[in-house]
Amino acid sequence: MTKKRAGIKRHKPKLHIRTGDKVMVIAGDDKGKTGTVLRVFPDKMRAIVEDVNIVYKHVKATADQEGGIQEMPAPIHVSNLMLLDPQTGEPTRIGRRLENGKWVRYSKATGNRI
Numbered sequence: 627m628t629k630k631r632a633g634i635k636r637h638k639p640k641l642h643i644r645t646g647d648k649v650m651v652i653a654g655d656d657k658g659k660t661g662t663v664l665r666v667f668p669d670k671m672r673a674i675v676e677d678v679n680i681v682y683k684h685v686k687a688t689a690d691q692e693g694g695i696q697e698m699p700a701p702i703h704v705s706n707l708m709l710l711d712p713q714t715g716e717p718t719r720i721g722r723r724l725e726n727g728k729w730v731r732y733s734k735a736t737g738n739r740i
């Protein structure tokens with residue numbers, strides 16, 4: 627009989643977005659905003675998008691950094707993001723298909739490779 631390990635995942639989930647993608651926010655306070663994905667956290671299913679979900683952080687002064695209130699983007703859940711098709715600029719769902727022995731993403735709306 628095997629033991630169940632609570633909270634431990636066997637592998638990272640496949641996400642529909644990657645760092646550098648142009649995305650649109652489809653839900654939440656920033657609905658309709660677009661931006662570039664700066665960082666992705668697959669284990670938490672979240673991503674940081676440029677100029678989206680801006681929060682204020684109170685920073686204490688250090689020897690090389692001035693203190694004060696700084697604006698910074700906070701992570702947003704990937705289910706609230708939709709990839710923009712690079713050719714049309716419209717939000718699209720994506721799929722994965724095998725091309726020349728390699729998995730590639732493609733736009734479900736146009737069928738074009740992303």
